[in-house]
Amino acid sequence: MDTLLTADIAANAPRYRRKSSTFIDGIHDVPEDGNRAPAQLYSTMSGRLFHSGRIAIVMVGLPARGKTLGVKTRIFHLGDYRRATVGQGGHVPEDYFYPNASPSSVVLRQKILKKCREDIYGWLNHENGQVAIYDAVNPTASGRRSLAKEFAKHDVQFANMDPDEAAKLYLTRMETKIPTFETMDEKELNYIKMINAGQKFFYNNVSFNYLSHRIVFYLTNTHIKSRATFFVRPGTATEEESYKADPPLSEEGEKYARVMTETVIKHREQERAARIAEGGSDVPLRPLTVWCSTRMRTMQTADVFKELGYKVRQRSQMAQINPGVCERLSERAIRRLYPEEVEKHELDPYHHRYPRAESYHDLAVRLEPIILELEREQNDLLIIAHESVLRVLYAYLMHCSTMDIPNLKFPRNEIIEVIPGAYQNDAKRIHIPGLDPKTVPGSPEDIRIPVPDSDVTTPAPLPGGGLSAPAVPPTAEKPPERVVNTAAEAVRDKITDED
Amino acid sequence: MAPGTNGRVVQVEDTKICVVMVGLPARGKSYIAQKAQRYLQWLSIDAKTFNVGNYRRHDAPQPPAEFFDTSNADGERRRRVAAEAAINDMLGWFRQGGVIGILDATNSTKERRKWVYDLCTKEGIEVLFVESKCDNEELIMANIRDVKTTSPDYKGQDPEKAALDFRNRIKNYEKVYKSIDADGDENEYTYLKIMNVGAQVIINRIQDYLQSRVVYYLMNLHIRPRSVWLSRHGESLYNLYGRIGGDADLSPRGHQYAKKLPELVRQSVGDDRPLTVWTSTLKRTIQTARFLPENYNQLQWKALDELDAGVCDGMTYQEIKDVYPEDFVARDEDKYNYRYRGGESYRDVVIRLEPIIMELERSEDILIVTHQAILRCIYAYFMKKDQSRSPWMNVPLHCLIKLTPRAYGTDEERYQADIPAVSTWRGKGSTAKHEDPIPESNLGYTPTAAVH
Numbered sequence: 001m002d003t004l005l006t007a008d009i010a011a012n013a014p015r016y017r018r019k020s021s022t023f024i025d026g027i028h029d030v031p032e033d034g035n036r037a038p039a040q041l042y043s044t045m046s047g048r049l050f051h052s053g054r055i056a057i058v059m060v061g062l063p064a065r066g067k068t069l070g071v072k073t074r075i076f077h078l079g080d081y082r083r084a085t086v087g088q089g090g091h092v093p094e095d096y097f098y099p100n101a102s103p104s105s106v107v108l109r110q111k112i113l114k115k116c117r118e119d120i121y122g123w124l125n126h127e128n129g130q131v132a133i134y135d136a137v138n139p140t141a142s143g144r145r146s147l148a149k150e151f152a153k154h155d156v157q158f159a160n161m162d163p164d165e166a167a168k169l170y171l172t173r174m175e176t177k178i179p180t181f182e183t184m185d186e187k188e189l190n191y192i193k194m195i196n197a198g199q200k201f202f203y204n205n206v207s208f209n210y211l212s213h214r215i216v217f218y219l220t221n222t223h224i225k226s227r228a229t230f231f232v233r234p235g236t237a238t239e240e241e242s243y244k245a246d247p248p249l250s251e252e253g254e255k256y257a258r259v260m261t262e263t264v265i266k267h268r269e270q271e272r273a274a275r276i277a278e279g280g281s282d283v284p285l286r287p288l289t290v291w292c293s294t295r296m297r298t299m300q301t302a303d304v305f306k307e308l309g310y311k312v313r314q315r316s317q318m319a320q321i322n323p324g325v326c327e328r329l330s331e332r333a334i335r336r337l338y339p340e341e342v343e344k345h346e347l348d349p350y351h352h353r354y355p356r357a358e359s360y361h362d363l364a365v366r367l368e369p370i371i372l373e374l375e376r377e378q379n380d381l382l383i384i385a386h387e388s389v390l391r392v393l394y395a396y397l398m399h400c401s402t403m404d405i406p407n408l409k410f411p412r413n414e415i416i417e418v419i420p421g422a423y424q425n426d427a428k429r430i431h432i433p434g435l436d437p438k439t440v441p442g443s444p445e446d447i448r449i450p451v452p453d454s455d456v457t458t459p460a461p462l463p464g465g466g467l468s469a470p471a472v473p474p475t476a477e478k479p480p481e482r483v484v485n486t487a488a489e490a491v492r493d494k495i496t497d498e499d
Numbered sequence: 500m501a502p503g504t505n506g507r508v509v510q511v512e513d514t515k516i517c518v519v520m521v522g523l524p525a526r527g528k529s530y531i532a533q534k535a536q537r538y539l540q541w542l543s544i545d546a547k548t549f550n551v552g553n554y555r556r557h558d559a560p561q562p563p564a565e566f567f568d569t570s571n572a573d574g575e576r577r578r579r580v581a582a583e584a585a586i587n588d589m590l591g592w593f594r595q596g597g598v599i600g601i602l603d604a605t606n607s608t609k610e611r612r613k614w615v616y617d618l619c620t621k622e623g624i625e626v627l628f629v630e631s632k633c634d635n636e637e638l639i640m641a642n643i644r645d646v647k648t649t650s651p652d653y654k655g656q657d658p659e660k661a662a663l664d665f666r667n668r669i670k671n672y673e674k675v676y677k678s679i680d681a682d683g684d685e686n687e688y689t690y691l692k693i694m695n696v697g698a699q700v701i702i703n704r705i706q707d708y709l710q711s712r713v714v715y716y717l718m719n720l721h722i723r724p725r726s727v728w729l730s731r732h733g734e735s736l737y738n739l740y741g742r743i744g745g746d747a748d749l750s751p752r753g754h755q756y757a758k759k760l761p762e763l764v765r766q767s768v769g770d771d772r773p774l775t776v777w778t779s780t781l782k783r784t785i786q787t788a789r790f791l792p793e794n795y796n797q798l799q800w801k802a803l804d805e806l807d808a809g810v811c812d813g814m815t816y817q818e819i820k821d822v823y824p825e826d827f828v829a830r831d832e833d834k835y836n837y838r839y840r841g842g843e844s845y846r847d848v849v850i851r852l853e854p855i856i857m858e859l860e861r862s863e864d865i866l867i868v869t870h871q872a873i874l875r876c877i878y879a880y881f882m883k884k885d886q887s888r889s890p891w892m893n894v895p896l897h898c899l900i901k902l903t904p905r906a907y908g909t910d911e912e913r914y915q916a917d918i919p920a921v922s923t924w925r926g927k928g929s930t931a932k933h934e935d936p937i938p939e940s941n942l943g944y945t946p947t948a949a950v951h
Contacts, residue, residue: 244841
């Protein structure tokens with residue numbers, strides 16, 4: 001019984017939980033609820049989406065990532081609990097995975113199970129979690145039913161997933177369970193069967209709500225394909241400061257459009273040549289589709305591609321973040337006119353919405369259809385959009401923390417290439433040569449709103465995510481990293497002697 | 500680089516999809532077909548339904564049940580001719596640029612499905628089979644009584660007899676009916692199978708984004724009875740001055756409307772069941788909804804905010820005409836497509852409202868308190884109004900509209916609050932602050948059901 005005692009202590013220590021599965025994506029840990037801006041996918045005062053109750057997604061060991069647009073999601077891997085409980089170097093009793101194990105193993109199994117489920121309820125009930133992904137084998141019908149009942153007691157919706165494909169990965173372990181594995185056909189449960197990595201979906205749907213449906217839609221749109229996504233900014237415009245004016249490209253902006261286009265095309269050709277040099281087959285390049293917004297300067301930047309015969313699509317959802325009342329105001333003026341708003345903004349720059357403006361969360365919600373279409377797209381994709389839009393799309397693909405979204409930097413002299421990997425995406429930065437350094441920094445186009453201090457000097461990826469957001473390399477022509485913040489610092493002590 | 504190296508494989512705009520309905524009669528296929536067509540057209544995606552029954556009726560206007568017996572060679576031949584005519588017309592329509600064609604017929608045998616599949620695939624058209632399967636006898640009989648006995652096939656006949664004949668007609672189809680992929684040998688097809696109105700759904704091999712959108716939309720449909728209530732915000736201070744956009748407070752009369760709204764809603768709902776209330780994030784809609792009962796769940800949607808007038812925000816129409824004379828004219832020429840400088844067009848608004856429509860289809864009783872342009876778009880979706888006319892529609896202030904979707908079409912009722920308000924309707928070319936709407940601007944609505 002000593003083992004079990006230690007196991008209890010171990011399982012109770014939160015640090016044993018997998019980092020990637022316990023990380024709370026920042027948004028939901030904001031100290032004040034202050035001015036939460038609700039909309040369709042908004043966190044509410046409780047930190048939950050108000051359209052939905054709580055959902056437990058129960059699944060068979062798929063390493064899923066909870067990146068559903070700022071919905072508070074956490075994955076609970078039963079396996080992690082097992083490993084934590086048994087501890088490093090400790091060994092799992094041989095019969096642990098067998099259906100008819102010895103009593104001591106059964107006790108250990110149930111203990112681990114109980115701990116994991118208690119954590120799920122605790123998280124859903126006390127930490128305002130909304131989507132819990134319970135990642136375990138859940139092989140028997142009776143087990144799933146009792147799980148559903150248990151969740152129901154806690155007022156949790158129950159969505160079941162059965163990705164057979166993923167299950168195959170666990171085949172060695174599964175073998176022992178296969179005799180008791182019953183395929184899902186319990187009519188009264190909500191469940192999704194996903195067969196052969198999304199080729200076929202089977203929904204048994206009793207009471208799916210908004211969020212469940214979004215998850216379903218999302219799942220039908222994901223596909224695993226190695227196509228690249230490029231992000232670039234549009235050229236500079238004649239009237240940089242104005243959102244409403246929607247100005248056309250300046251002369252410099254037109255030059256940028258040409259150089260950027262050349263660089264993209266050259267880069268793609270080089271990659272292809274490199275592939276062939278490495279002994280790869282001489283396959284033609286995947287077609288490149290260009291998406292821009294309906295803002296004048298992005299359309300004009302895309303024109304160069306259009307003239308070369310590339311497919312260019314305008315997407316009205318990709319317009320830059322709306323600055324609302326902050327339009328044309330200096331930071332000083334904003335601080336003077338809306339001191340309360342500035343205070344709220346500093347507490348939660350991701351959610352806070354200035355009067356008539358959009359928050360980054362508003363923008364993310366608006367971009368949701370784009371994200372789904374992006375998941376579906378088969379061609380290589382070049383996205384020409386305002387920095388605010390690139391921040392959100394990049395953060396989605398690279399799994400960045402939402403708290404860092406307002407700080408991500410996309411200097412104009414770089415093309416960001418995102419290459420999908422099996423578990424996480426990879427990003428590459430391609431330098432655009434010969435640009436006037438004046439046109440490079442992102443700040444003039446930004447809403448002049450102060451970004452609060454944080455310890456993050458370069459946008460940090462999720463712990464365990466392992467990949468970095470674009471960091472500004474220390475080359476001579478690069479602007480200082482935190483332009484906006486420096487300005488905020490400079491103004492901070494002068495606010496008192498404001499007229 | 501030569502454009503050729505860009506390659507041209509799959510482009511979303513090049514996608515052509517034939518949605519092939521599958522299922523026995525009285526399974527709601529035509530309902531699904533017309534909903535999907537309406538939704539796609541509202542999104543400006545060119546969609547058209549080809550109903551084989553309509554083609555067959557040219558040839559055999561009121562056939563008895565025996566006509567549909569598969570052993571009736573003549574009936575069989577004539578039905579085949581009708582199907583061929585429908586498909587030929589559809590393929591011709593695709594060649595002229597059609598995007599989503601919906602083939603509304605039973606397509607109940609494997610042979611028929613393969614025939615349609617081969618014809619479409621040969622022309623580069625993707626095929627999406629949508630099967631509605633239902634074994635709930637109650638649902639089927641309700642559908643027969645509601646819809647089929649009023650069908651042109653039974654015009655002027657005794658409804659009871661008609662229902663019986665129709666039941667027999669279905670029996671003839673049942674003899675040969677094979678649910679899609681029931682034998683596992685149609686696994687290569689892209690299909691959506693909806694069983695008992697959504698109790699179970701199977702999705703197989705969805706290929707692209709457009710298909711997944713159609714599928715997602717169809718999955719959200721339900722046939723439970725419900726209504727949608729629409730109201731503009733109460734009269735605002737900007738309404739009084741004839742200014743557009745902004746984030747103004749309500750006028751005193753606007754506040755009166757807000758106070759009266761709970762009573763108006765209760766009267767229209769008829770009982771005490773609570774509604775879910777959706778407002779925009781602007782002050783005037785939130786103020787309008789603030790006296791509604793506490794057990795009404797209230798949600799704010801950014802997507803319900805008024806059309807963004809960009810640089811013209813906060814101006815009167817006279818000011819717009821003075822400062823941007825060309826824009827003023829351009830907007831009146833094509834109000835649906837005109838995008839304000841730095842702002843939005845009606846077309847942009849429809850795109851941002853799509854998630855709202857999705858959510859509305861899924862939901863039951865909803866009260867939406869929003870703005871003139873937004874209401875015009877939502878109204879156009881339910882009432883099938885044309886893009887060229889809906890931006891000119893008169894949506895009076897201080898009036899509650901109740902829409903009740905039915906199998907074919909939507910019922911409308913209006914409730915007047917009897918609190919005076921300015922008119923914000925504007926005729927083409929006009930710069931008047933407040934103008935009386937012309938009768939045509941009601942888009943065919945006659946206020947007979949209005950309750951005072």
